[in-house]
Amino acid sequence: MAVGVIDWRMLLVFGWPALSWALVGFAYLWPGAGIFEKRGARLTWHRKLLLLPHMVLLYATWHAVRALSREPAFARLGEDILIGRRLLPGEFPAVRTVVDLAAELDEHIPAGTTYLSCPILDGAPLPPDVLRQVAKRISAAPAPVYIHCAQGHGRTAMVASAVLLERGVATSVDAALTLVREARPAARPNRAQVQALLDAWAQVR
Template sequence: MKYAFVFAMAAVLIVFLALRLGGVTWLLLWPGVSFILVALAYAGLGEHAFGKRVDGRMQPWAVILLLPYLLLTWGAWHLVRWLSRERAFDEVVPGVFIGRRLLAGELPDGIVTVLDLTSEFVEPEGIRRAGRYVSLPILDASILPVARVTPVLRELAVGSGALYIHCAQGHGRTGMIAAALLIARGDALDASTALSMVQRARPAVRLSATQSRALAELATALLAVRPGAGAALPLSWRDADASCRGLREEWCRSQDSLLSHLVHCIRTPFCSKPAPECQVQALRRVVDAEPSEVTRAELAAIHSGCSRGRVANHAVLCAPACPSR
């Protein structure tokens, strides 16, 4: 609401001056209307007020109404780009890049997917056509409902190829969503660890109090096993190991061949490569075949982690108890 108040006060002042002075100052009504619309966006109308389309462009009506605000925002962005010594982008983990909005030709080599979090910018055509483009517009310093964000992150977490995430400067919105993605991928097991990983790569990342709470909610949602699995992912691999000890002997007896197949498919814990199909299929068969509720929950947790392309340490810890191959 702070942003809503600031823009509303600015709009009231501008409109007052236009009506008070008259004449050519009537032109100030345009920026006044622009600021009123921005205030309404932050007051509850949301990112829809900016008319951002799924293809990265903005609706013509939004550009016309918001043009005074947009010119101010775009000008400030270019000024920061020229003066800032911060790198345009940074790599958080292999295959996940974060940074500011890029111009055509600035995109890192090998990027397959671009996740655009801005609502106030038109994505350059060269960026949109460089690969797969995903638009998830969020107001600056703001958030989206968890239910809207988690499906996007889960889809991106299982995707192949390098990913670039950006907002305007690559700090607030980017930091929040990138940290949540690390959790969805299995690179981090809680919000604090995920955010620390993002900040190590890009130290200027800072979240508002609202964004920090949203990240915690996203972490909770993303760590939950999908409907039907019957359990949540373990909060730490220490907890997973404790559960695993009691299951090793049973796994080795009843799932010997499948576990062997799984272990042979595993390369490196938390590797950045997509999970091999044999690994995913083996895990699915194990989950479907296991009769014990507790065991099924643990196996579902492993399946959820491995199918995202991150090998669960839980499975690696269990493997040594099985007969050597």
Template structure:
């Protein structure tokens, strides 16, 4: 299970850092800060969930979370920028008319005409220029993880009938984005099953890959969304 693997890795890193701080002493005591940071991340993946990152509905993070998590955030944000500079993948792609998906964007990178932005990251602050470009919706999900259907389905049902063009993103626009975008296609009526919806997303953005947990979550979301959709059993025109 990806969440427990992440929890184990960060817990081991925290233990190692704490050991070094205790062993070396002196200035090395400063290592306790990244140790605490990695411990909080481990706890998030072990069960605390995305709330441990302090992501607010306006796309910013709580000050306490930034302070405690800063060593982890510096590594994460630095790695994200490195991938952005080195990657040849497009920043965003259009799946169907009215739905764009991609990586987290910087201010000025948002495609023209976007009315709503759905931010799936828990570990990033959304740039102010993106938050103010239109309607902003925050649905924080831990990297390589999922949320309960009861939390996600109502958001997707609302977005499916909302006006204007939608942009969905996580960090790189692959796992979390692929899962949620595929579910949205079902909510909109663009696809009648999870497999078809995911194929549509992957045709637009080939690097989209779901973990086994995310694939199961998509199947559960598809079932819930189809059950609530009028004429769910009818064939697409």
């Protein structure tokens, strides 16, 4: 009996975290952001339970970065677009639409705002056709619009650049990325995300 108890404890201590992180790692191959099962603004409770070891580390890291960072929570990108990190309830500026790109975090929705959810894994691109559709949807949403991911860097830069291209504010991917960096210097997509932008707007031309 003692051996069985020890085995279950070892399984809980080591097996649960291993499974949690293995599933998140597997998500970058398949099934993508769906691994978090975000429904509207919230992850499902059973998926949170399954991924609890990962979620505890994730939220602890997010709060630590938020507390220690000197970067402003958000920045204005033009007259009716704001970009930044995930905000706490009391941090929201006056916006009419919130665009949530963080697949892995619950969202706070200010009363009276339109909520658009586009869950993306951290560091992942969107397929070019989906990126264009998302940009069109955001462009048609009530303004001002707040676009954010976890820290307001990679995913935010990719989608905000797509919106600038969709609206014709920027006439090239480089120009769109420059505008985003000028507003929020740390907002820089990775190579895959830049390639998604290039592929999306090469196709529409």
